[in-house]
Amino acid sequence: MTQALLELHDIRLSFGRLAVLKGVSFDVHPGEIVALVGDNGAGKSSLIKVVTGVHRPTSGEILFKGKPITLTSVRKSREMGIETVYQERALADQQELWRNVFVGREQTGLGGFLDIKRQKEETRRLLRDYMGFTSEVIGVDSEVKGLSGGEKQGVAIARALYFNAELIILDEPTTGLVLSEQRKVLKFIRNIRDKGKAAIFIDHNIFHVHDVADRFVILDKGEVAARFTKQEISRDALIDKMVELHEKGTIAR
Amino acid sequence: MRFFIARNRVPVLVTCICVLLFLIYVVGAPDTFLQPGIYAALMGTVAFSGILAIAATFIVTLGEIDLSFPSIMGLSAWVFAATYSSLGNFPLSFVLCLSVGLLLGLFNGVIIAKVGVPSIVLTIGTMFVWRGLIHVLVQGQSITLNQLDGTIWNSLLVGRFAGYVPAQFIWFVGIAIVLGLIYRRHRFGSHVLFVGDNAASARMVGIDTDMVKIQCFVLMGAMSAIAGLLSLAFNQSFFPTHGDSMLLPTLSAVFIGGTSVFGGKGTIWGTFMGVLIMGSLETGIVALGLTGFWYQFIAGLTIVTSVVIYALLLRKVG
Numbered sequence: 001m002t003q004a005l006l007e008l009h010d011i012r013l014s015f016g017r018l019a020v021l022k023g024v025s026f027d028v029h030p031g032e033i034v035a036l037v038g039d040n041g042a043g044k045s046s047l048i049k050v051v052t053g054v055h056r057p058t059s060g061e062i063l064f065k066g067k068p069i070t071l072t073s074v075r076k077s078r079e080m081g082i083e084t085v086y087q088e089r090a091l092a093d094q095q096e097l098w099r100n101v102f103v104g105r106e107q108t109g110l111g112g113f114l115d116i117k118r119q120k121e122e123t124r125r126l127l128r129d130y131m132g133f134t135s136e137v138i139g140v141d142s143e144v145k146g147l148s149g150g151e152k153q154g155v156a157i158a159r160a161l162y163f164n165a166e167l168i169i170l171d172e173p174t175t176g177l178v179l180s181e182q183r184k185v186l187k188f189i190r191n192i193r194d195k196g197k198a199a200i201f202i203d204h205n206i207f208h209v210h211d212v213a214d215r216f217v218i219l220d221k222g223e224v225a226a227r228f229t230k231q232e233i234s235r236d237a238l239i240d241k242m243v244e245l246h247e248k249g250t251i252a253r
Numbered sequence: 254m255r256f257f258i259a260r261n262r263v264p265v266l267v268t269c270i271c272v273l274l275f276l277i278y279v280v281g282a283p284d285t286f287l288q289p290g291i292y293a294a295l296m297g298t299v300a301f302s303g304i305l306a307i308a309a310t311f312i313v314t315l316g317e318i319d320l321s322f323p324s325i326m327g328l329s330a331w332v333f334a335a336t337y338s339s340l341g342n343f344p345l346s347f348v349l350c351l352s353v354g355l356l357l358g359l360f361n362g363v364i365i366a367k368v369g370v371p372s373i374v375l376t377i378g379t380m381f382v383w384r385g386l387i388h389v390l391v392q393g394q395s396i397t398l399n400q401l402d403g404t405i406w407n408s409l410l411v412g413r414f415a416g417y418v419p420a421q422f423i424w425f426v427g428i429a430i431v432l433g434l435i436y437r438r439h440r441f442g443s444h445v446l447f448v449g450d451n452a453a454s455a456r457m458v459g460i461d462t463d464m465v466k467i468q469c470f471v472l473m474g475a476m477s478a479i480a481g482l483l484s485l486a487f488n489q490s491f492f493p494t495h496g497d498s499m500l501l502p503t504l505s506a507v508f509i510g511g512t513s514v515f516g517g518k519g520t521i522w523g524t525f526m527g528v529l530i531m532g533s534l535e536t537g538i539v540a541l542g543l544t545g546f547w548y549q550f551i552a553g554l555t556i557v558t559s560v561v562i563y564a565l566l567l568r569k570v571g
Contacts, residue, residue: 075459089457092450094517104458112440
């Protein structure tokens with residue numbers, strides 16, 4: 001098997017006496033989409049925050065391309081090639097696309113002034129090559145608010161790919177979108193795999209999860225409850241498994 | 254051309270309002286507004302609140318506000334007046350004056366960004382604190398600066414360029430051009446726009462949002478010191494109320510200029526036009542034959558009308 005892109009070994013995270021993650025291990029390989037599923041409070045978000053450098057794990061080891069790493073900030077994980085796409089935080093609505101694509105990684109010339117021409121050219125290329133936008137309706141000078149919810153996330157994903165992100169983390173990318181928009185987002189996610197990059201995908205919609213992901217990691221109360229590859233489990237069986245865990249949890253509480 | 258207008262509705266609109274206003278002045282009061290002297294006088298007076306308004310555009314773009322800049326202006330001008338009138342050393346007095354502006358701006362910025370006090374609340378407080386400090390320090394006394402008259406420094410600050418253009422207006426235009434370029438075409442300006450638009454998203458891409466806020470308040474402090482010094486040189490004397498009258502015309506110019514109070518959107522050009530509108534109204538109204546009593550009424554109407562139009566425009570575009 002190929003070298004794993006990201007490996008988590010026995011990750012634990014506690015806030016005071018509250019243990020949020022109780023020894024989670026999993027890995028992601030290049031060209032693979034791994035879905036993290038589980039009820040609210042299962043530890044999905046906390047795990048994501050560990051991988052993106054928001055939270056430092058209490059213990060455990062993180063390997064990126066086989067080397068142990070310490071993630072201390074969002075900026076650092078981004079520089080390393082781990083990028084998160086949050087729905088409502090993907091882009092700034094009132095700014096032009098060319099500004100959004102390069103924000104935080106500006107192409108600058110003398111004295112920190114922006115190379116606007118270059119940023120626009122590259123944004124045009126990005127929209128065409130990564131998103132298939134050729135229309136004049138959405139151009140590099142368009143403000144983001146003119147885009148649909150799905151397109152915004154598409155731009156955020158394309159931006160991550162453009163800047164050579166190796167691993168893209170998608171936090172509930174289809175929640176709250178209309179059907180046609182959900183379909184667009186799923187297409188953009190498949191695009192990540194087609195480019196040979198990896199993704200961690202979190203979503204409540206099991207239909208989407210099963211449709212897009214190659215492997216499933218089911219979290220329950222801060223632990224890995226089960227793992228399957230797509231071949232191992234049908235969509236209905238995955239749903240049954242989720243319902244079973246959910247009901248067990250409810251009764252135990 | 255149509256594309257340009259569509260993309261720049263607000264600055265185009267405010268430019269039209271400004272041009273229309275000056276046409277009204279010229280048609281209604283040709284005796285005054287066909288004389289070159291009136292323009293020199295206007296340029297001389299708009300510069301002070303103009304410099305303040307350019308810096309305030311950055312603050313408003315962040316979605317923040319600063320009400321304390323007139324007091325920063327006053328305190329830094331006092332430091333200049335006190336130092337210069339006793340030592341007669343311009344460079345030293347200038348450095349002290351600017352340092353006070355920078356420090357007071359830094360104070361605002363750090364408390365707002367790091368402690369999390371809302372800017373409107375904090376700057377109401379600091380507005381009183383710094384103004385109060387001036388009153389305590391000077392005990393009602395004014396300071397005259399006759400020594401400054403006739404020096405090279407005075408000509409540089411408030412002299413006449415080519416015998417016509419007031420130097421302070423050239424400073425204002427220069428500052429507007431430099432900060433205008435930074436606002437739209439520099440990494441810093443871009444970050445200001447993003448922090449004001451969507452702070453969470455700005456943080457996600459690694460922008461230090463606290464630092465951006467602090468830098469904007471420091472900029473406001475520095476420009477307050479410069480405006481304070483220029484108006485001090487212009488008046489040749491320091492009064493404890495120095496700068497007090499600047500608050501509303503300055504902020505009005507920013508809002509007439511179309512900078513959104515919600516943050517993330519604005520233009521330096523719009524603010525520049527707003528400054529010309531606010532700065533010419535009083536003179537224009539009197540020249541048109543109305544009494545000065547009309548000034549506040551008409552200034553108020555102009556502000557209300559323009560912000561209502563912008564709100565409607567933005568809603569329509571969606």
